[in-house]
Amino acid sequence: MPTVGEFKLITAGRLIDAKGGPPIDNGAILIHGSSIVAVGRSGEISAPEGADVQILDYPGKTIMPGMVDCHTHHNGFGDGRAGDELTLLDDEILTLQSARNARSSLYSGVTSIRENGPKNYTMFRLRDAINQGITIGPRMVLCGRPVAIIGGHMGYFGSEVTGPNESRAMTRQLIKEGADYIKVTATGGTTRTSFPLKPSFTVEELVAVTDEAHKFGKLTATHCVSSQGIANSLDADVDMIIHCVYKDGDGTDTFRQDIADRIGEKGVYVNPTLHVGRSGRWKLEHKKAAQGLTSEETATLEATYRNNEVRMEDSRKMIEMGLKVITGSDSSWGDYQLGNTVYETELLVEAGYTPMQGVHSVTSDAAKALGLDDLVGTLEAGKEADIIIVDGDPSQDINALWNVDEVFFAGEVVDRGSFDSKTTVRQPPAF
Ligand SMILES: [Zn+2]
Known part of the structure; x- marks a missing residue:
């Protein structure tokens, strides 16, 4: 009974x-x-x-x-701090901040997340604490740490490697520690010592990661803020392209139809992260109204407007092509705080999804993208x-x-x- x-x-x-x-x-x-x-x-x-x-x-x-957010940074504060500064904080502080973020996220209706870049063991320990009933948070799909080249994007979080052997070894190490998927930075990013317009890993190194991850049934995702990184990721059979910024090696914005076609043929998921740029723009707009901007900030704001437009336009094209574009907020990176996932979904709708497709991008499609669809979504x-x-x-x-x-x-x-x-x-x- x-x-x-x-x-x-x-x-x-x-x-x-x-x-x-x-x-x-x-x-x-x-x-x-x-x-x-x-x-x-x-x-x-x-x-x-x-x-x-x-x-x-x-x-x-x-x-x-419940909503599924494919891209979070629980260590972050969303107060404009760069990752280079974040990583200087002690792991204990970052774990506590992550606990606060996990609560905010769950309160906002996000019941599953995929974490894209924490330092050391911080998110593994937070998940342990949640499992022990010490605190609460969404279901977590964890990478452990993002895999980077020496000096590469988010290498400061603890997983810098060189060559196919070390790439494969780090993949095994992360899986041993409890990683559910493998995150790789295939181009530089905001990390001061990295080169956003250049690919980081060679295709051989990326293949070592994807081959090893797939062998154990784990998905892979690459951070790509320029086109060659996307192309390399596709060559290496990566499962999700993050950011998916179409920039040439000289910084020119060129939508690469050939690359987008390959994304479609391979059925790779795309997480455009549109609001993280807009949140930076909003911060500057607030400051402009309150106290005015320096000439440097004015230039940044102008560049942000242009950049946001290009990203929206490229996302519109990918949505029209029927690519598998999903919600992943990228919060709390930059100025974007966890608990605000809906801003990203809102921009995908602005870029061409119907509201119902937007709902799917943050529920069923997102769950499929993370391999969680047997469980939730x-x-x-x-x-x-x-x-x-x-x-x-x-x-x-x-x-x-x-x-x-x-x-x-x-x-x-x-x-x-x-x-x-x-x-x-x-x-x-x-x-
Ligand atoms: Zn991110």
Whole structure:
């Protein structure tokens, strides 16, 4: 016999299962423990005869899967600090900051994340702490540390390697430590000692990583802020291209249709990270209005406008081509704070997705991109009950995703504390 309160029956104005169909009016979902038992229309599903069931009704609201953010930096503060500065902090501080970020993210309705670049063992230890019930956070897909060349992007986090042998060895090392996937920086980035317009690893080195990772059933993703890095990653059978910035070696923006076609042919996921640039722009716009900008900052702001436009245009092309473009926020990198994943989805919608496609980009498609789709990403029987209740209909207006009313994680309501703790995680737009 089922024990008391074992079942939860949640009903609401509509339900989005994120399987591709339209929202179900008067939707309902039945949960048993941490699992989804049934999904359908209110009145059509019920707990077994005699079972004790808790009924939760959210009139006029939307039941949907918890959000999945494919790209996070939990060590970050989102206050403009560069990674070069972040890495100078002690691991204990970074772990505590990561715990704060994980909470913000979960409160905002993100129930799964993929971490793209922490220092040393910080995220492994945070996940241990969550598993021990010391703190709370979303499900975590961890890389351990990003793999970089000497002086390469995020090499300061602890995994610099040279040559195919060391690349393969580091992949094995990270898997031994508990990595769920392997993140590689295939070009330089904001790291002071790196070269963003140049590829970092050779194709042979990238192949050593992907070959080893795939052997153990692990996915791979590469950071690419210039075109040759994307091309090399495709040669090495990488599973996801992060940023996917089409820049020539001399810094010229040239959308590379040939490369985009190869991304499509290979079915590789693309995580454009559009809002992280906009968040920097917003910060400068705030400063401009409040106290004015230096000539250097004015030049930066101008460059940011241009850059944001190019990135939006390239993403529009990739979305029109039907490439597998998904939400990955890149927060808390730069000025973009965790708990604000929706800004990235909003820009994908602006770049051409319908609001429903936007929802998929941060639920079902994102879960597929991370290999989590057996577990989460859609609402269907057998999956984990990671569910959010949203005020409004995100299949009509993506901004409804900001209005998260309740978060269920593995079937349990997340205690999100005070009104302030729920709302202050949102960063204000420019104006
Ligand atoms: Zn990142």
